[in-house]
Amino acid sequence: MPQSPSPENVTAHAVSRGATALSVEGLTVTVAGGRARAVRDVSFSVARGESVGLVGESGSGKSLTCRSVLGVLPPGCEVAAGSAVLSGTTADGAEGAEGAELTALTRRQWGGVRGSRLGAVFQDPASYLNPTLTVGRQLAEQLRVTLRLSRTAAHARAVALFTDVGLHRPEDVYHQYPHELSGGMLQRVLIAIAISCDPELLIADEATTALDVVVQAEILELLQRLRTEHGLALLLVTHDLAVVAEVCDRVLVMYAGEIVEDGPTAEVLAAPSHRYTEALLRVASLGAWGRRELDVIAGRPPEAGAELPGCRFADRCDYATAACTAAPVPLHSAGNSHRSRCLRVAEAGSGPNATVTTHKEGATV
Numbered sequence: 001m002p003q004s005p006s007p008e009n010v011t012a013h014a015v016s017r018g019a020t021a022l023s024v025e026g027l028t029v030t031v032a033g034g035r036a037r038a039v040r041d042v043s044f045s046v047a048r049g050e051s052v053g054l055v056g057e058s059g060s061g062k063s064l065t066c067r068s069v070l071g072v073l074p075p076g077c078e079v080a081a082g083s084a085v086l087s088g089t090t091a092d093g094a095e096g097a098e099g100a101e102l103t104a105l106t107r108r109q110w111g112g113v114r115g116s117r118l119g120a121v122f123q124d125p126a127s128y129l130n131p132t133l134t135v136g137r138q139l140a141e142q143l144r145v146t147l148r149l150s151r152t153a154a155h156a157r158a159v160a161l162f163t164d165v166g167l168h169r170p171e172d173v174y175h176q177y178p179h180e181l182s183g184g185m186l187q188r189v190l191i192a193i194a195i196s197c198d199p200e201l202l203i204a205d206e207a208t209t210a211l212d213v214v215v216q217a218e219i220l221e222l223l224q225r226l227r228t229e230h231g232l233a234l235l236l237v238t239h240d241l242a243v244v245a246e247v248c249d250r251v252l253v254m255y256a257g258e259i260v261e262d263g264p265t266a267e268v269l270a271a272p273s274h275r276y277t278e279a280l281l282r283v284a285s286l287g288a289w290g291r292r293e294l295d296v297i298a299g300r301p302p303e304a305g306a307e308l309p310g311c312r313f314a315d316r317c318d319y320a321t322a323a324c325t326a327a328p329v330p331l332h333s334a335g336n337s338h339r340s341r342c343l344r345v346a347e348a349g350s351g352p353n354a355t356v357t358t359h360k361e362g363a364t365v
Contacts, residue, residue, distance in 0.1 A: 019087070021200045021233035022046045022069065026082035027103075029064050033076060036305020039064050040257045041082070046201065051227060051234040053248035053265065055241060055280070057297075059304060061257040062237045066203050069102055069235075070120055071110050079103045086117060086201060116146050119194030123206040125186040129178045135189045136162070136174025139196060146197050161192040166222055184215035188222070195226060202227070205237040220247050241284040245269055250337075253277050256301050256312040259331070263338030273340035275317045311341070319344060 022045060029039035039061040046052045054062050067073050069084045084102040100113055114120075122128060130138055139161065140154040149157065155174070162170035165188040178186060187207060194202055204223060208216040224247060227234045236247060244251050244265060251268050253261040253276065261274040272278045279297045299316035302308060310325035311317070317324070324343055331339040 019048045020045055021048045021050075021087055022235070023085045023087065024065075024069065024082070025085075027065065027068060027079065027084060028081040029061070029068055029073070029077055030080045031077050031305060034078065034080065037080070037307075038077070038257050038304050039068070042254075042257075042259055043082075044252055044259065044262065046233040046235050048200065048233050049227060049231050050250070051224070051236060051248045053244035053251040054235060054237045054254060055239060055244055055251060056254035057239065057280075057301060059301060060254040062239075062254055063205055065254070066120075066205050066235065066237050070118065070203060071102060071105060071114065086113065115142060115199075116197040117200050119197075119199040119202045121187070121190050121194050121202065121204045121207040123209050125183070125190040126178055128190060129186065131178050134175050134177055135181065135186075136176075139189070139193050142193060143196055157196070158192075161196055162189070165189075165192045165195075165226075166218070167192075182215075183211055184218065187211065187215075187219055191219075191222065191226070195230060195232070198230065199232065201233045201235065203235045203237070206239070207236075208243065209238070209240075216243075223247065241269065241280060253280070256306075257304070258312060258341065260313065260341040261334075261339065262331075263334065267335065267338050271335075273334035273338065273345050274313075274342045275319060276313045277340075279316075311343070 024045065025043050027039060027042040028037055030036060031038045042061070042065055044052065054065065056062050064073065064077060067077075068079050073079070082103070086100045086102055100109075100117070102113070102118075105113065129135060136155070136158050139158040140151070143149050143154040143157055144151065147154075159170045159174055162173050167173045167185060167188050173181070173185070173189070178189075181189065191207075202223075207223075208219050211219060220243065223234060223236070226232060234247075236243070238244060248265045250263065251261075251265045252259050253268070253274065255276045261268060261272065261277045268277065269281065272281060276297075283297060297316060302312055302315070308314075308325070310323075310327055311320065311329045314320040314324045321343075329341050329343055331341050332343075332345045334340040334345045
């Protein structure tokens with residue numbers, strides 16, 4: 001287990017579990033040069049030591065939301081409204097006055113945030129590693145630049161980090177190139193790089209999608225252990241509800257650029273209050289409700305940026321009424337810390353409870 005850098009080398013970010021790490025308010029992201037809204041008025045927070053899942057179909061706005069937080073939006077996309085604040089902290093664990101408004105940072109200011117206070121792991125780790133440098137050198141160089149460690153200290157900490165993320169023979173791995181490692185090993189390397197400077201928040205965007213089920217389970221267990229041991233806030237982006245059931249304390253369900261349901265994971269998955277969440281559970285839970293054929297969600301989501309007067313899921317919902325399409329639907333309370341963007345909150349979720357099998361043998365939600 002690597003030791004944390006000394007105070008002379010890095011600003012302390014240790015905070016008590018429960019302190020806010022990230023607060024997103026009213027985030028709106030436009031595409032096509034500002035002509036269409038792909039993410040609409042999204043608000044959520046993530047506390048230190050907490051794992052929050054962001055789930056939805058491809059194109060729902062999950063990745064754009066996270067890339068807004070990371071300051072790496074694709075060309076043609078921009079934050080048009082809202083804020084994303086990485087909360088400042090003091091060495092004694094209290095929230096301080098150094099909160100960073102991420103959407104307003106300059107390129108130079110990002111250098112003091114991304115990679116140090118804010119880490120990220122993506123789906124294809126090989127794309128984020130230099131193929132001409134050994135993985136150990138790439139990690140060590142980040143440590144030398146960000147933490148100002150000596151060459152010897154950076155090497156030692158890199159090997160310790162490789163050990164911490166479960167890489168066997170870490171000294172050998174240090175001297176290997178990306179093409180010499182498996183997909184699971186590369187993902188562990190990227191996680192080691194992401195946590196190397198003790199970040200407050202780790203964003204994992206479809207980080208296990210391309211891995212086989214055994215390696216996927218190992219990476220999820222690793223992320224769970226690291227957030228517990230390091231007090232990380234974890235924002236996990238996925239389309240897999242089984243992953244959410246296994247890893248996340250809370251879940252945010254996105255559809256067509258909006259959060260349509262949020263709340264404690266066990267509660268949302270056991271008693272969903274939005275028809276879209278119910279539909280996702282039916283698709284994810286083959287056979288859970290007595291079905292023998294793969295279920296699908298009928299219809300298609302609206303085009304990215306399409307302006308609709310009411311519920312954006314109405315065209316695909318069997319229970320939609322004229323009221324659903326008459327005006328925008330706000331998030332309504334559906335119970336303790338549970339909200340749903342549905343006019344029929346009292347009825348949605350009244351059907352059979354879904355069962356989601358996780359990667360752990362026999363574990364269900």
